[in-house]
Amino acid sequence: MSLLDERNAETDGPPPLRERAESVGRDIAAQWADEVDRDARFPHEAVAALRAHKLLSCGVPPEHGGAGASLGELCEITRILGRYCASTAMVFAMHQTQIVSLVHHADSAAMVDFVRDVASRELLLASATTELGTGGDVRRSVCAARVDGDTVTLRKNTPVVSYGEYADAVLVTARRTEDNPASDQVLVVCRRDDVTLERTGDWNTLGMRGTCSPGFVLEARSSADMIVPASYADISSRTMLPVSHCVWSAAWLGIADAAIDKARSFVRAAGRKQPGVTPPGALRLAEAAGVLQQFSDLVFASAARFDATIVEHENPSGLGFSLAMNNLKVTASTLVVELVTKALLICGIAGYREDGPYSLGRHMRDALGAAVMVNNDRIMANSAQMSLAYRGTI
Structure with a gap:
């Protein structure tokens, strides 16, 4: 169960x-x-x-x-x-x-x-954390929250707002005030009726096309009591980063499940054509199933680690925890491509075709987005810095 x-x-x-x-x-x-x-x-x-x-x-x-x-x-x-x-x-x-x-x-x-x-x-909640002018660093903001009495206004030029046009509210990062440094950020909850989105591009991508994530100039008005009290640095390190890495990895695991399901169906169909003969793809399928199990164990062990810190009221933002969550994202984004590729090799031309039951084109294109959804190179550079300071075991 x-x-x-x-x-x-x-x-x-x-x-x-x-x-x-x-x-x-x-x-x-x-x-x-x-x-x-x-x-x-x-x-x-x-x-x-x-x-x-x-x-x-x-x-x-x-x-x-x-x-x-x-x-x-x-x-x-x-x-x-x-x-x-x-x-x-x-x-x-x-x-x-x-x-x-x-x-x-x-x-x-x-x-x-x-x-x-x-x-x-x-x-449905969306977020706007990336911003032009920060070099892709979501822990810095050009945009500032301008508070006037009970009202807060902000303007953010963001290259990506996933499904922002369809969300009921957007959580926006901004400098605490115009006088605060770029790294002193807050999270502002903005209801969609109070948000104006001026599209600055299209979302014509290789995969994950249904997330509808073009760039926008976002202008919003909210109330001062809709600024989350905690600093965004704390929100990000303790919750947003580990949670996002776990659920993203689970989505990629689902892609891998689908690909291996297709490969398994292909091998079984081949076996029915020649009873008593082990199909050529069976060995590769067994190897893929082993990798899929490791992938699943990694995702759910990471989620359990986060859940345990919440239950035990521990701080999930230590270096060891952060390194583990970074490793999860990088490893999961690599494994999903590996498994879809294995499935493609098992299915052969039937998997390469776009017009048959074993087609793996959409799965492969979606999988390739995993490594660049917060670029793995950026994450590993961050992990390299943490590794120099960390003395424990992950």
Whole structure:
């Protein structure tokens, strides 16, 4: 029995989270995945289904109207969705990263009310953390929060806002004030009705096309009590970075699952044609299954590590923890490409073709985005600096 099954077996409430996720993935996301990819359009149908099944709010604590899902459970849902549509899985993953960040760091009355509203209306949250003029460093901002009484305004030129046009609120990073240094950042919650997005580019990418992540000049007005009290540096190191690396990796794991499923079906079909003869791809399939198991163990062990720090009220922002989460992202983004490639070799030309049941084109293109979604070279450079100072074991 899975984490999600155990949580729901004790209640007579809605279907288990796993069952709901499987229903959304199999019945809705899979049906539209190719069209979402081909047209680079937002997966409206799948997100509507996530909302209808109350999965957008599953990371919100029960006392605020959600299901109180742990990070491990969020990863399991993301993995299920990733098997059917990687773009849907990534939208879910990025949304939940914002949810968990608010739950752990936004404890003011106004923020608690906002989280309750998110849960009651199944609102979709996006984020705007990257910015032109910072060299890709999300821990610095040119944009500043301008507070005038109870009102805060900001203007941010960002190269990427994933599904920003379709979100109900955007969490925006900005300098605390115009006089503060670029590294002194806050996180501002801006409801979509108070946000203007002027598109500065298109989202014509190799993969992950349904995340709809073009650049925008973002202008927003919010209230001063919608500035998260904690510093963004603390939010990022303690929550946003480890959570994002775990759920992103779970989405990539789902892509790998789908690819290996296709490879397994191909080998079984070959075996049925020649009973008693082991198909040529069987050995490679067994090797791939072993790598997939290692991949899965890595993702869920990392999520469990985060969940344990929350339960035990420990600080998850030490060097060893940060190194482990960096290693997770880099390793997962490498393994997903390795596994899709193995599946392609097993399926051969049938996997290379775009018009058959074993097609792996979308999976390969989605997988290749993993290494550049926060570039692995940037992450490893950061890890190299931390490694020089760290004396313990990861």
